[in-house]
Amino acid sequence: MKLLEGKKVIITGASRGIGTGIARTFAEHGADVAFTYSSSEAPALKLEKELNEKGVKAKAYKSNAASFQESEALVAQVLEDFGGIDVLINNAGITKDNLLIRMGEADFDAVIDINLKSVFNMTKAVQRTLLKQRKGSIINMSSVVGVKGNAGQANYAASKAGINGFTKSIALELGSRNIRCNAIAPGFIETEMTEKLDEKVVQGWRDGIPLKRGGTPEDIANACVFLASDMSSYITGQVLNVNGGMLT
Ligand code: NAP
Numbered sequence: 010m011k012l013l014e015g016k017k018v019i020i021t022g023a024s025r026g027i028g029t030g031i032a033r034t035f036a037e038h039g040a041d042v043a044f045t046y047s048s049s050e051a052p053a054l055k056l057e058k059e060l061n062e063k064g065v066k067a068k069a070y071k072s073n074a075a076s077f078q079e080s081e082a083l084v085a086q087v088l089e090d091f092g093g094i095d096v097l098i099n100n101a102g103i104t105k106d107n108l109l110i111r112m113g114e115a116d117f118d119a120v121i122d123i124n125l126k127s128v129f130n131m132t133k134a135v136q137r138t139l140l141k142q143r144k145g146s147i148i149n150m151s152s153v154v155g156v157k158g159n160a161g162q163a164n165y166a167a168s169k170a171g172i173n174g175f176t177k178s179i180a181l182e183l184g185s186r187n188i189r190c191n192a193i194a195p196g197f198i199e200t201e202m203t204e205k206l207d208e209k210v211v212q213g214w215r216d217g218i219p220l221k222r223g224g225t226p227e228d229i230a231n232a233c234v235f236l237a238s239d240m241s242s243y244i245t246g247q248v249l250n251v252n253g254g255m256l257t
Pocket of ligand 1: 021023045046049050072075152153195196200201
């Protein structure tokens with residue numbers, strides 16, 4: 010069953026990892042997909058071609074989610090190219106891990122700007138369109154770390170905890186206009202972001218997860234399909250844990 014036929018989605022950071030998984034799954038469910046990348050042009054153009062071959066409209070845009078101006082310009086361009094936006098997925102994110110004693114100001118600022126301010130930039134940029142049509146779903150990519158904290162990730166955890174607060178506030182502000190806003194908090198998902206970690210540490214994590222495996226981008230993409238579709242039409246302001254039971 011195709012759950013997103015006719016919907017137009019914009020996804021930030023879909024040139025790799027979870028974003029690519031979301032773009033593919035949304036295309037399989039019949040959605041038209043506009044997506045961004047920061048520097049990975051070749052994989053982004055390859056994905057654009059792959060999605061178009063699935064019979065939906067898809068287009069890659071180079072846009073820095075941390076920039077307010079670029080986010081405004083992106084949304085204007087997507088509206089011109091696609092003729093509307095029904096779903097926004099704020100997925101772009103980075104890590105710059107270090108213990109506080111070694112964490113520089115630049116690494117704190119970069120993570121907050123790309124992970125958290127980007128969510129403000131993009132939500133603000135699509136708001137007018139969603140308000141006018143009195144319908145929309147916004148999905149923000151949080152993390153288990155935003156609830157639990159993690160040594161060496163104070164910047165990242167703060168950005169994700171910020172996303173949870175932002176999500177709940179926007180749900181309260183826009184609910185009366187039938188615009189829903191939810192977050193997904195992935196646990197340990199095996200992508201390039203987690204490839205940087207030591208294999209022994211990773212195996213320890215897998216062993217500690219009740220479902221005994223790391224998650225896949227598709228595990229997250231399926232949760233996004235649910236929150237984007239009318240199947241979740243009475244769900245807003247929630248942070249959905251998708252973590253194999255890591256945090257219960
Ligand atoms: P990833 O493999 O490192 O991919 C990150 C994506 O974000 C790439 O497409 C990248 O584009 C894009 N990006 C980075 N900076 C950007 C910017 N300034 N503007 C626009 N796009 C930008 O990461 P991932 O594992 O798929 O993670 C995706 C999201 O899930 C992130 O928000 C992350 O925090 C969250 N998450 C991941 C995990 C996990 O275990 N993997 C767990 C919890 C939450 P380029 O390719 O062009 O650099």
